[in-house]
Amino acid sequence: xxxxxxxxxxxxxxxxxxxxxxxxxxxxxxxxxxxxxxxxxxxxxxxxxxxxxxxxxxxxxxxxxxxxxxxxxxxxxxxxxxxxxxxxxxxxxxxxxxxxxxxxxxxxxxxxxxxxxxxxxxxxxxxxxxxxxxxxxxxxxxxxxxxxxxxxxxxxxxxxxxxxxxxxxxxxxxxxxxxxxxxxxxxxxxxxxxxxxxxxxxxxxxxxxxxxxxxxxxxxxxxxxxxxxxxxxxxxxxxxxxxxxxxxxxxxxxxxxxxxxxxxxxxxxxxxxxxxxxxxxxxxxxxxxxxxxxxxxxxxxxxxxxxxxxxxxxxxxxxxxxxxxxxxxxxxxxxxxxxxxxxxxxxxxxxxxxxxxxxxxxxxxxxxxxxxxxxxxxxxxxxxxxxxxxxxxxxxxxxxxxxxxxxxxxxxxxxxxxxxxxxxxxxxxxxxxxxxxxxxxxxxxxxxxxxxxxxxxxxxxxxxxxxxxxxxxxxxxxxxxxxxxxxxxxxxxxxxxxxxxxxxxxxxxxxxxxxxxxxxxxxxxxxxxxxxxxxxxxxxxxxxxxxxxxxxxxxxxxxxxxxxxxxxxxxxxxxxxxxxxxxxxxxxxxxxxxxxxxxxxxxxxxxxxxxxxxxxxxxxxxxxxxxxxxxxxxxxxxxxxxxxxxxxxxxxxxxxxxxxxxxxxxxxxxxxxxxxxxxxxxxxxxxxxxxxxxxxxxxxxxxxxxxxxxxxxxxxxxxxx
Numbered sequence: 129x130x131x132x133x134x135x136x137x138x139x140x141x142x143x144x145x146x147x148x149x150x151x152x153x154x155x156x157x158x159x160x161x162x163x164x165x166x167x168x169x170x171x172x173x174x175x176x177x178x179x180x181x182x183x184x185x186x187x188x189x190x191x192x193x194x195x196x197x198x199x200x201x202x203x204x205x206x207x208x209x210x211x212x213x214x215x216x217x218x219x220x221x222x223x224x225x226x227x228x229x230x231x232x233x234x235x236x237x238x239x240x241x242x243x244x245x246x247x248x249x250x251x252x253x254x255x256x257x258x259x260x261x262x263x264x265x266x267x268x269x270x271x272x273x274x275x276x277x278x279x280x281x282x283x284x285x286x287x288x289x290x291x292x293x294x295x296x297x298x299x300x301x302x303x304x305x306x307x308x309x310x311x312x313x314x315x316x317x318x319x320x321x322x323x324x325x326x327x328x329x330x331x332x333x334x335x336x337x338x339x340x341x342x343x344x345x346x347x348x349x350x351x352x353x354x355x356x357x358x359x360x361x362x363x364x365x366x367x368x369x370x371x372x373x374x375x376x377x378x379x380x381x382x383x384x385x386x387x388x389x390x391x392x393x394x395x396x397x398x399x400x401x402x403x404x405x406x407x408x409x410x411x412x413x414x415x416x417x418x419x420x421x422x423x424x425x426x427x428x429x430x431x432x433x434x435x436x437x438x439x440x441x442x443x444x445x446x447x448x449x450x451x452x453x454x455x456x457x458x459x460x461x462x463x464x465x466x467x468x469x470x471x472x473x474x475x476x477x478x479x480x481x482x483x484x485x486x487x488x489x490x491x492x493x494x495x496x497x498x499x500x501x502x503x504x505x506x507x508x509x510x511x512x513x514x515x516x517x518x519x520x521x522x523x524x525x526x527x528x529x530x531x532x533x534x535x536x537x538x539x540x541x542x543x544x545x546x547x548x549x550x551x552x553x554x555x556x557x558x559x560x561x562x563x564x565x566x567x568x569x570x571x572x573x574x575x576x577x578x579x580x581x582x583x584x585x586x587x588x589x590x591x592x593x594x595x596x597x598x599x600x601x602x603x604x605x606x607x608x609x610x611x612x613x614x615x616x617x618x619x620x621x622x623x624x625x626x627x628x629x630x631x632x633x634x635x636x637x638x639x640x641x642x643x644x645x646x647x648x649x650x651x652x653x654x655x656x657x658x659x660x661x662x663x664x665x666x667x668x669x670x671x672x673x674x675x676x677x678x679x680x681x682x683x684x685x686x687x688x689x690x691x692x693x694x695x696x697x698x699x700x701x702x703x704x705x706x707x708x709x710x711x712x713x714x715x716x717x718x719x720x721x722x723x724x725x726x727x728x729x730x731x732x733x734x735x736x737x738x739x740x741x742x743x744x745x746x747x748x749x750x751x752x753x754x755x756x757x758x759x760x761x762x763x764x765x766x767x768x769x770x771x772x773x774x775x776x777x778x779x780x781x782x783x784x785x786x787x788x789x790x791x792x793x794x795x796x797x798x799x800x801x802x803x804x805x806x807x808x809x810x811x812x813x814x815x816x817x818x819x820x821x822x823x824x825x826x827x828x829x830x831x832x833x834x835x836x837x838x839x840x841x842x843x844x845x846x847x848x849x
Contacts, residue, residue, distance in 0.1 A: 147684035238641030422484030700730030760794020
């Protein structure tokens with residue numbers, strides 16, 4: 129059973145992270161600590177966990193110090209550790225990575241990203257433990273087995289070592305299985321410390337990128353492959369030109385095919401033909417991968433993206449006015465500046481991103497694992513941030529900027545060459561529009577991306593600064609005309625745009641993982657206000673609050689509701705939760721469990737927008753629901769459309785047959801109201817009776833609630849008489 133440890137000094141954050149951790153997979157154990165010192169003390173004497181998630185800013189000890197201290201213990205050398213930090217703390221986050229952190233997450237945490245990363249890290253951890261166990265088993269087996277097998281393996285190795293050409297065997301996962309003496313000599317490696325390691329650890333990332341692409345081709349085709357290649361052998365100054373002959377190979381008792389590579393050193397011939405000029409997989413100035421290595425990596429990722437139908441992006445970052453700096457200060461100064469730029473850009477990347485130096489003043493970034501084009505815009509903005517502070521070169525401050533071009537696969541091209549060409553065109557557009565910015569190759573993406581990035585940034589700031597208002601719309605009982613409840617509706621009080629309606633930002637909040645804190649704030653504010661009204665003597669009303677379908681994809685929403693009710697001292701029977709039928713059906717297991725828990729507390733439940741989704745009688749019967757809410761799309765034309773009237777009548781009859789109350793929303797005319805009353809709808813709400821108003825306005829209405837429906841429809845009063 130896997131175990132996750134959570135460390136955060138703030139109880140709210142700790143509870144959120146704990147609930148998220150529990151939702152990663154079934155059967156997890158989660159242990160939480162409020163103090164890093166307590167965590168260190170307890171972990172020293174316990175079985176190491178499989179994953180650690182820690183806050184960075186804690187009073188006793190920051191995240192970097194905590195991680196460095198933990199990494200000093202041998203048992204924690206390879207435990208994955210994730211740091212949670214706010215966006216502005218990214219420099220501190222890099223310190224944590226240097227101290228030994230595996231990864232980091234931005235706060236507020238994106239729930240989908242959290243679960244995906246946690247699952248990946250747990251999978252890697254299991255593989256590490258499995259490999260270690262298999263290695264121990266193999267070691268025991270080799271000690272216990274007769275000398276026959278050992279002799280046979282020794283004979284095979286002796287044959288390999290007798291060959292005068294370098295030879296290596298790599299499995300389909302990139303692990304080095306065998307080398308001969310000539311290979312050890314050429315690449316200056318020791319087989320005792322290299323066998324079993326990934327080739328990127330043995331030879332470097334550039335070598336691994338080139339060979340992985342070609343090894344995949346051999347394994348996919350089952351045919352030999354001969355390619356020219358340039359590899360670093362030993363230190364960076366000893367690049368050699370090789371011809372590689374690759375072929376499929378079954379090694380040992382394994383049934384999995386590996387790739388055998390024979391390397392022929394033709395450096396002297398190439399040097400004579402090209403005047404001694406040669407390059408390697410790394411750029412000698414910045415030590416980043418060069419254009420050739422980037423192209424190979426891009427080919428490999430593009431092939432994977434095609435198979436898995438994924439999106440990726442190539443970004444070209446062009447340093448503005450580098451030629452002028454070289455002319456003014458000299459080429460060595462410019463080279464130092466480029467090295468500093470490379471370092472800053474690399475620090476802005478995620479682990480899955482890849483960076484290379486293409487040309488003198490151009491860097492390329494390959495972004496994989498994208499969910500939407502906005503992810504590329506966000507990366508471009510992070511790369512631009514690398515130039516926000518001046519560079520200190522030879523004790524002189526230099527302010528520079530960069531222009532970034534973005535191209536997307538598959539929308540902007542299906543080959544590496546096309547994507548790079550289009551990214552270059554996007555760079556020119558960025559420079560033409562004033563430099564120090566980014567542009568998509570597709571012009572329409574620029575407008576959408578700018579809006580989305582701006583809105584996302586402003587929304588994060590708004591949640592932190594609580595720039596939201598809660599308005600209340602009365603819900604009226606048709607038989608008596610009394611206000612029997614109110615729906616809490618959020619409004620964003622934008623500092624520049626004024627009041628922003630929820631349709632413009634709720635979807636984004638769901639996409640970026642902010643819907644949970646936003647909903648919690650709305651519910652807490654509304655429950656506190658309702659509790660205040662009850663204390664003033666305004667009883668007999670129920671508060672309705674909407675929950676997003678996204679919140680039912682994970683466990684814990686019911687605990688959030690319970691905690692808020694306790695904190696605000698509002699009786700559960702005073703709260704009604706509204707959720708759509710799709711939210712229930714698409715997340716049936718987690719939703720049903722959460723709804724049953726809430727119903728047992730005393731909270732009532734309503735199905736919102738009924739009639740627009742599945743409208744499944746079977747689901748309604750199974751769920752602890754007290755009310756159906758007719759969507760306003762059916763109410764709008766109820767007095768003019770026979771079809772809409774039939775649908776509304778059917779929903780009302782269905783609800784009543786199941787013992788449920790029925791409310792209609794979006795009532796905007798007297799005719800709609802009269803029709804609903806004739807159909808014996810129980811409750812109504814809409815702008816015709818009262819638009820959503822702030823707390824003060826709602827209190828004025830409930831002081832004179834009898835006047836609302838009578839003022840709207842005086843004939844009701846006559847009928848009552």
